[in-house]
Amino acid sequence: xxxxxxxxxxxxxxxxxxxxxxxxxxxxxxxxxxxxxxxxxxxxxxxxxxxxxxxxxxxxxxxxxxxxxxxxxxxxxxxxxxxxxxxxxxxxxxxxxxxxxxxxxxxxxxxxxxxxxxxxxxxxxxxxxxxxxxxxxxxxxxxxxxxxxxxxxxxxxxxxxxxxxxxx
Numbered sequence: 445x446x447x448x449x450x451x452x453x454x455x456x457x458x459x460x461x462x463x464x465x466x467x468x469x470x471x472x473x474x475x476x477x478x479x480x481x482x483x484x485x486x487x488x489x490x491x492x493x494x495x496x497x498x499x500x501x502x503x504x505x506x507x508x509x510x511x512x513x514x515x516x517x518x519x520x521x522x523x524x525x526x527x528x529x530x531x532x533x534x535x536x537x538x539x540x541x542x543x544x545x546x547x548x549x550x551x552x553x554x555x556x557x558x559x560x561x562x563x564x565x566x567x568x569x570x571x572x573x574x575x576x577x578x579x580x581x582x583x584x585x586x587x588x589x590x591x592x593x594x595x596x597x598x599x600x601x602x603x604x605x606x607x608x609x610x611x612x
Contacts, residue, residue, distance in 0.1 A: 533555075
């Protein structure tokens with residue numbers, strides 16, 4: 445009986461979740477409010493910059509803070525390569541604003557309160573948390589690299605930077 449319940453739960457989870465985007469896929473377009481409540485439309489940036497879109501579980505949690513500060517500390521290297529960093533999670537606009545101010549984050553944080561964009565990208569969660577996954581998108585709007593690790597938050601910045609062409 446226990447085995448049947450586990451198999452049913454696994455089947456339900458597999459059917460109810462979107463497949464993760466992978467290298468070569470076109471990035472889906474979306475519009476979300478930023479940390480100041482202003483709309484951010486992804487299509488406005490395709491073709492202008494490489495995009496580093498990272499999903500993280502929660503503002504101010506230890507691993508998420510280290511991850512965000514890692515992107516902050518290496519932000520100049522991203523901009524020198526012509527890349528834009530975008531953080532996304534289900535937190536509110538006000539939570540993102542406070543997080544950005546508290547840690548002097550120079551990049552955009554988007555509020556995906558209904559987790560619609562998280563689902564579009566197929567980001568999987570674990571242990572009851574939303575997932576931690578990074579996507580690097582080229583000028584043509586294609587995903588050129590993905591990285592997923594719940595516990596190695598600072599590794600996301602390192603991996604993303606290594607997969608953007610150009611000199612830092």
